[in-house]
Amino acid sequence: MSLHRRSVRVRAMSAVPAAMALVALSACSSGDSEARVDPPPAPPAKVAELCAALHGELPETVAGLARTRTEPESALTAAWGGSAIVLRCGIPKPPAMADPKQEGVHVNGVAWLLEKLDDGGFRFTTGMRLAYTEVVVDKEHATDAGMLVGLSTAVAGTVPEGISTY
Template sequence: MSLHRRPLRLLAMPTAMAVAALAGCTPGGSQARVDPPPTPPADVAGLCAALHGELPETVAGLARTPTAPESDLTAAWGGSAIVLRCGIPKPPEMTDPEQDGVQVDDVSWLLQKTGDGGFRFITGMRVAYTEVLVDEEHATDAGMLVGLSAAIARTVPEGISSY
């Protein structure tokens, strides 16, 4: 994955992936249904728990929403408008040297346009992979990744995840 070396290309992600991660969610709801990723190794789960405790209470002006099932691997803001899953398995896109990304506060992000107009962001060069799904309405807020990047930089060390 290269960062800032080529023009940003957005790749389509099957809508089914976004739907599976957000099944049963409605923006602004009192609880977001977020399926945790498969159980990661203990060291990755520990990093995700540390991240969970450092995540901001608001992202893009949206308040943090409880998730169901409750998990240190997941978080949401504004119902399902912004959803985070930590400890996801290595995405196949990370092995493609043609992928472009962005860097926000020392955190590298791969980004993809989803089939529903939103975006999928995945951290790179961190010991635990973290995915953030953003709905179309909030995808235009470039500052959205700032608070999340700060929390990730504090809790998830740089490196290559073996998971």
């Protein structure tokens, strides 16, 4: 996997207007809907613990979308804006992770494998962490580069760097 050094950083001065816009947008977003998200197969206990810690630190809004309840409820899954942005933690190592031609990005200290999906959306998967976390973003929200900022902060704070053996 080739991880290009494209880093996303939020500057304090530009973050204030952006934060105000996110608050306004999230007030319009419905958090009452639910998203059908299949949890990954039962990961090892240590991975499940890391995912539970991550679940507790995930942001309430991502790309201006409010957090959505997942069905079934699980500490391994989360969603925003219905199923516009879906997270699954504790997934097995994706086969694409071994492909040196795959694209990747670094966001706030977290390496993400980047895969374009057939429907125009993207799948981002953390690399070099003790638990693999996958974020699938629909086509409409795939162009928001700041979408991974809050998620990366949560991952960096809860899932230590290392190589997952799962």
